[in-house]
Amino acid sequence: MRRLLGPALVALGLLPAVTTALTTLAQDRPPTAQERILAAIPEDASVLINVPYHDMPSTPDILELGKRSTKALERCLADNVDENVRMLCAVVLQALGDRRALGTLQAALDDWDAGVRHRVVLALSSVPDPSSVDPLIKLFRRTDEDGRVRFAVLEALATISDPRVVRFLRDELRSKREEKDTEEYDFRASVFDALWHHRHLTAPETLVGDTRAALESDNQSLQLAATLAAADLRSPRLVPSLVDLMEHPNVEVRNKAVYALGRIGDRTATKALLEHLPNVRESRMLNNIAFALERLDKKAFHATIAQIIGHKQAVIRLNAAFVLGDVRHPEGLPLLETALGDASDFVRTSAIVAVAKIGQNDAAERKRALDDLSKFVGDGNINVKLEAILGVHRLTEGGRNDLVHDELFELDPTWYGEAVQRAGLELAKAGDARVREWVTTCVIHRGCSLEAIDAWVKTKDPEVSGRLLLAWARGDARLTDTVAALDPPGTLPTAKSALLDATSYPDMFRLTGSAVLGGLGDPSVLPLVQEHARAKHASERIHALVAASRLGDDDAQKRLLAELDGLPAEWLPGYVRAVGRIAEPEVRAKLLPALMQKQQDADPHVALAAAAVHLRWDPDAAVFRFLDALASPSSYERTLAERYLVRADERRVTWLLRRMLAREGREGVRDRLRALLDRRR
Amino acid sequence: MRTKWVVAFVLATGCGGAGPAHAAAGSHDEPVPPGEPRGELVLRVDLEPSSECEERFDLAVYTDTRLELVAWDDAHGTCAGRRVRVHYLKAKIDEAGVLGLLREHARKVEKAQP
Numbered sequence: 155m156r157r158l159l160g161p162a163l164v165a166l167g168l169l170p171a172v173t174t175a176l177t178t179l180a181q182d183r184p185p186t187a188q189e190r191i192l193a194a195i196p197e198d199a200s201v202l203i204n205v206p207y208h209d210m211p212s213t214p215d216i217l218e219l220g221k222r223s224t225k226a227l228e229r230c231l232a233d234n235v236d237e238n239v240r241m242l243c244a245v246v247l248q249a250l251g252d253r254r255a256l257g258t259l260q261a262a263l264d265d266w267d268a269g270v271r272h273r274v275v276l277a278l279s280s281v282p283d284p285s286s287v288d289p290l291i292k293l294f295r296r297t298d299e300d301g302r303v304r305f306a307v308l309e310a311l312a313t314i315s316d317p318r319v320v321r322f323l324r325d326e327l328r329s330k331r332e333e334k335d336t337e338e339y340d341f342r343a344s345v346f347d348a349l350w351h352h353r354h355l356t357a358p359e360t361l362v363g364d365t366r367a368a369l370e371s372d373n374q375s376l377q378l379a380a381t382l383a384a385a386d387l388r389s390p391r392l393v394p395s396l397v398d399l400m401e402h403p404n405v406e407v408r409n410k411a412v413y414a415l416g417r418i419g420d421r422t423a424t425k426a427l428l429e430h431l432p433n434v435r436e437s438r439m440l441n442n443i444a445f446a447l448e449r450l451d452k453k454a455f456h457a458t459i460a461q462i463i464g465h466k467q468a469v470i471r472l473n474a475a476f477v478l479g480d481v482r483h484p485e486g487l488p489l490l491e492t493a494l495g496d497a498s499d500f501v502r503t504s505a506i507v508a509v510a511k512i513g514q515n516d517a518a519e520r521k522r523a524l525d526d527l528s529k530f531v532g533d534g535n536i537n538v539k540l541e542a543i544l545g546v547h548r549l550t551e552g553g554r555n556d557l558v559h560d561e562l563f564e565l566d567p568t569w570y571g572e573a574v575q576r577a578g579l580e581l582a583k584a585g586d587a588r589v590r591e592w593v594t595t596c597v598i599h600r601g602c603s604l605e606a607i608d609a610w611v612k613t614k615d616p617e618v619s620g621r622l623l624l625a626w627a628r629g630d631a632r633l634t635d636t637v638a639a640l641d642p643p644g645t646l647p648t649a650k651s652a653l654l655d656a657t658s659y660p661d662m663f664r665l666t667g668s669a670v671l672g673g674l675g676d677p678s679v680l681p682l683v684q685e686h687a688r689a690k691h692a693s694e695r696i697h698a699l700v701a702a703s704r705l706g707d708d709d710a711q712k713r714l715l716a717e718l719d720g721l722p723a724e725w726l727p728g729y730v731r732a733v734g735r736i737a738e739p740e741v742r743a744k745l746l747p748a749l750m751q752k753q754q755d756a757d758p759h760v761a762l763a764a765a766a767v768h769l770r771w772d773p774d775a776a777v778f779r780f781l782d783a784l785a786s787p788s789s790y791e792r793t794l795a796e797r798y799l800v801r802a803d804e805r806r807v808t809w810l811l812r813r814m815l816a817r818e819g820r821e822g823v824r825d826r827l828r829a830l831l832d833r834r835r
Numbered sequence: 836m837r838t839k840w841v842v843a844f845v846l847a848t849g850c851g852g853a854g855p856a857h858a859a860a861g862s863h864d865e866p867v868p869p870g871e872p873r874g875e876l877v878l879r880v881d882l883e884p885s886s887e888c889e890e891r892f893d894l895a896v897y898t899d900t901r902l903e904l905v906a907w908d909d910a911h912g913t914c915a916g917r918r919v920r921v922h923y924l925k926a927k928i929d930e931a932g933v934l935g936l937l938r939e940h941a942r943k944v945e946k947a948q949p
Binding site for chain 2: 385480482483512514515516520551774775778781785805806809810812813814815816817818819820823831835
């Protein structure tokens with residue numbers, strides 16, 4: 155026995171080394187076929203020609219290579235005999251948006267497989283170019299072409315602003331329907347949509363004429379698209395056609411027609427709207443008509459709403475109260491005071507909400523509204539009581555915290571969950587210490603938005619900060635920027651450990667670990683983030699490059715700018731979010747000149763991504779590049795600019811958009827600005 | 836004869852003024868050089884009540900290019916008692932001018948503590 159003890163101890167001692175050796179051997183296994191192919195893509199343009207579908211690397215893996223994969227993908231599309239592989243290559247080319255592939259994509263419009271042609275056409279829509287117009291139109295006109303390919307052609311043509319496209323689309327819109335054109339192959343709605351993208355190339359009168367023809371057509375989808383266009387165009391010439399649509403069998407068309415009438419604001423529609431009211435059977439229609447009338451003829455509106463609020467059906471009275479509150483006319487107050495005595499609790503609740511809104515108009519109305527609402531703070535119905543208390547609280551500018559707390563927040567959440575939640579959020583807004591624990595738990599458990607704890611984030615409350623750090627370390631990525639800004643004790647070692655211990659990609663800590671470390675400003679972690687700045691995955695690399703740049707690494711700043719040219723177009727919004735995090739003025743100052751230059755890049759994806767980073771840093775200065783883009787001759791650039799402006803949801807951007815709209819004299823830009831502002835309401 | 840022309844002029848300008856303000860065709864918002872002197876006013880404003888009172892006010896006052904920005908408080912959706920910071924171009928309009936301009940489009944405008 156003793157003889158074996160020595161060798162056993164030696165074996166035991168060697169065990170860790172043997173385990174490590176075995177692990178290393180496993181890691182040094184020969185690469186799979188997919189890995190070999192993936193590694194060769196940037197170097198060997200012919201590598202994908204003979205690859206069968208089951209050996210193809212995955213789409214995200216190819217995209218990680220960025221535009222270095224374009225050449226191989228082009229050869230794949232031209233020469234691989236497997237249509238599924240060609241389709242996949244076209245999908246990746248679409249995501250890349252690399253103009254160098256234009257010629258290959260155009261040639262692939264002749265592919266024998268309809269699925270490949272479909273993907274190729276969609277890929278052409280991400281690199282819009284006038285040279286694609288004729289081949290696309292030719293493809294659309296082939297009578298043996300697949301329906302989905304033809305729809306995709308219209309989508310692609312919507313991105314190419316060219317007079318030939320406008321002529322073709324207008325001809326198609328007005329072309330005579332043939333018997334074989336079933337609803338499935340009726341392209342007119344898509345044609346109209348594409349034409350709408352190029353409205354800046356069409357004379358206003360022509361556009362109004364086309365819209366009117368679409369409103370009067372026999373195709374519901376086309377009519378619906380035209381009602382939306384009419385709301386933007388706001389031409390009184392469209393009023394008669396819209397009035398006719400108020401009787402349309404499709405509820406969406408009916409509602410959008412009334413909405414458009416309200417937006418146009420032409421008084422000739424008043425009579426038709428008033429006549430239609432007695433026939434209304436849905437609340438949305440009622441509200442739309444009421445809002446339209448309020449814009450068109452206030453006197454007619456009040457006479458009508460006075461009747462509706464006394465309607466025999468409670469649901470109609472409820473909606474009338476809602477409308478009165480929303481328009482905030484003081485004349486509505488007496489009508490609402492009558493509704494406060496309604497037999498229906500739902501109508502009373504709606505009236506209370508409306509009275510609270512009108513009470514915000516001025517001091518006299520506030521006093522009257524407070525008197526009205528005070529009578530309901532002890533009501534037996536929880537909804538009436540809830541709205542009355544919250545209404546009183548707001549009208550006293552947050553002066554009734556105790557009432558909100560004692561009468562609502564203290565209720566049993568099992569039975570009164572909504573009341574407790576709304577009371578808690580109201581108190582949290584005021585920074586009431588009694589709800590601090592509750593609202594922090596609510597945020598951490600994702601029952602409340604992050605803004606709910608603003609009061610404690612602003613004061614860097616240590617207890618809230620500590621809990622948020624723990625929640626972030628458990629994997630809540632929403633808290634990344636907040637944790638970096640709060641920097642509670644232990645943040646640096648926690649974030650460092652999170653990055654060190656992150657498992658393989660896509661472990662979120664490979665991104666958020668760097669993001670927090672970059673925000674803390676401690677240069678001791680620079681070597682760690684620099685290591686991740688060499689990662690093969692683009693998102694990990696970019697987050698690390700952002701962090702290294704913030705920590706003063708000049709080389710990382712150069713590499714960060716270079717990434718902008720190589721990334722797939724579809725990934726650029728993610729780049730904008732990551733680089734937008736840079737808050738250090740000296741780092742911004744170093745990056746800005748190159749970003750300003752990139753804003754003039756010939757590739758609109760790159761140009762507008764650079765502008766979008768600038769918009770995050772300095773909206774007042776950056777917004778003018780977007781104004782230029784909204785006035786661009788290219789509908790593609792206009793649409794891209796709109797997307798970035800929609801994502802920039804800061805209130806300051808809203809104010810700047812209003813200023814731009816007020817000063818805008820180009821109709822084609824005005825309607826886009828108006829639509830952007832409508833979306834932000 | 837002269838009176839007739841004066842009446843015609845008043846009617847013409849009156850009709851024009853009643854319509855919504857629109858920017859001249861082709862004109863658009865433009866950046867102001869950073870070196871241009873700016874002023875700031877902190878105000879308390881009661882707006883004309885409506886569901887879009889803040890936006891309507893902005894669209895009306897921004898037609899005057901001497902105003903640079905109206906920065907609102909957080910009481911979004913409320914029309915009375917709003918606190919705003921108004922940035923304007925000092926070389927082109929003075930404080931009294933700004934107040935007069937804003938009062939054309941609001942129920943009440945008064946200076947507030949910064």
